[in-house]
Amino acid sequence: MDLATYQHQHHHHHRQQQQQQQLQHRELKTNTTKTFEDIPREILHLVFIWLTGTDIANIGKSSRTLQLLVQDDYLWSVMTKVRFPRIYKETLQEINDCRNDQSGNDSNSSMSAICWRDIYMAKDESRLSAAKNMHITHIKLPYWRIVHTNESIYGATAKLHSVCWFDVNGVIEGVPPGRYRVQWRMRLSLSARWNEPLDFTASVIPKKKMSAKEEQKKKEEEEEAVLSYTTPPEFYAREDVVTNTWILVTMPGEIDIKGGWGFTDVRVSHEKRTDFWKSGIELDWVRLQPAGEAAGEGLLVDYESRHTFYWRTSHGMRTSSSSHDLTAEGTVQNNNGMWSSSWCGDSDSGSVDDFWMLD
Known part of the structure; x- marks a missing residue:
């Protein structure tokens, strides 16, 4: 056998070994995937x-x-x-x-x-029904009453007639990590115009006992995860807010649930415990809205009606515009058709004639 023949056979044998090894590797990879x-x-x-x-x-x-x-x-x-x-x-x-x-x-x-x-x-959905899932102080007539209605997905709302010790609070359980805005669905009648500024809060509830060092660290983190907001003095005097139809009020700021906390309970409240009387508020639900879904920053108010609203004044009738600035830090947005009210006469306002809604 000459040298050329030997090299050719050796090269052919080497190629066969390589092909066999590649085939075995491919089969092994297929079997283990x-x-x-x-x-x-x-x-x-x-x-x-x-x-x-x-x-x-x-x-x-x-x-x-x-x-x-x-x-x-x-x-x-x-x-x-x-x-x-x-x-x-x-x-x-x-x-x-x-x-x-x-x-x-x-x-x-x-x-x-x-x-x-x-x-x-x-x-x-990290949402609570005010009438069914939250604690309301003095939840009985003549202060509050539960209204059974198909205007709520829960079938009931909590309607305030008149109270000094205003306290509505509850716990949203099992909130996933993330950043959230607090959003309330409510309806305000004309008698709410005399309300003092009211408070909205949201805070994390500790889950378990920890060591002193862990507890201190968690406490510092939880202090950052507390959201508190007080309505501006003119909030309940705004004719674009006191519309006697359902509105979604999204509070300024965010509450941050850290990733390492896992599912976390959050206490939410709407309150003001003073000697002044509050009235004209009807609450449906409160939820934690993912911050990325919010339409903007600051205080947001979204309408839930297609109708135009009119107020009777000493100078005749005045209509509300579709969009107004609430404060320097917030806006009012008109999202047509999410919900629709049939009329807006309300006994809390004193007289149905004081308030009109026309198509």
Whole structure:
């Protein structure tokens, strides 16, 4: 065998070895590659419990396998336990009460009616009903009353007639990390024009006991996560605010939930505990709105009606314009058609004739 033949055979053998090694490497890589769906269900549960209900719903749209996974009610029970522990315990107590019930089939029916997904999603939006989920001091006539109405997604609102000790507060549970604005849905009648400036607050509630050093650090961080705002003196005198129709009032400033805190409870309040009488306020709900969704900075007021409003004055009738500046730090925006009121006569204003709304 001459040298040229030997080199040719050696080169051919070397190429065969390289091709075989590449093929083996490709097969090994193919066999070891895993998709998201190949992750064990227990591991996916550990990931999903730190997501919101909206996130889980979107994940379920990505494949049939994940859709089946997110339909598992056990997953939603674990998510509820992590994000809303109080609600989880109360629901378990309700299940135990059903088991101890001596009513036979009725007990089994009550237990089967419990859906963890529905329980979780009812709290997923970080919103509270003033009438159903918040504590209101003197929540009875002649001070306050609960109004059952289809103008609220909760079916009820809290209407103030007249009170000195004005205190409405509640806890929004399981708020994900992020920056938020505080937004109230309310309606103000003419009798609110004599209200003094009222306070809006939002603050983080500590979750667990810590060491002294950790507690001090957390306290400093939580002091930064306190939002407090007092309405300007002219707020309740503005004819573009006291419209007797539903408005969305977004407070200035933001509350920051740190990433390392996980799901956090936030206390929100609307209050003023003085000797002066307050009236003319109807509250529907309060929520924490992601800061990126806000239409602007400062105090924002969004209308929820297409109608034009008129006030009777000593000089005749005057109409409200569609947009006004509230203060130097805020604006009024007209978002037509979110909700619509049928009329605006209100007993709190003294007389229906004092206030008109025309198409």
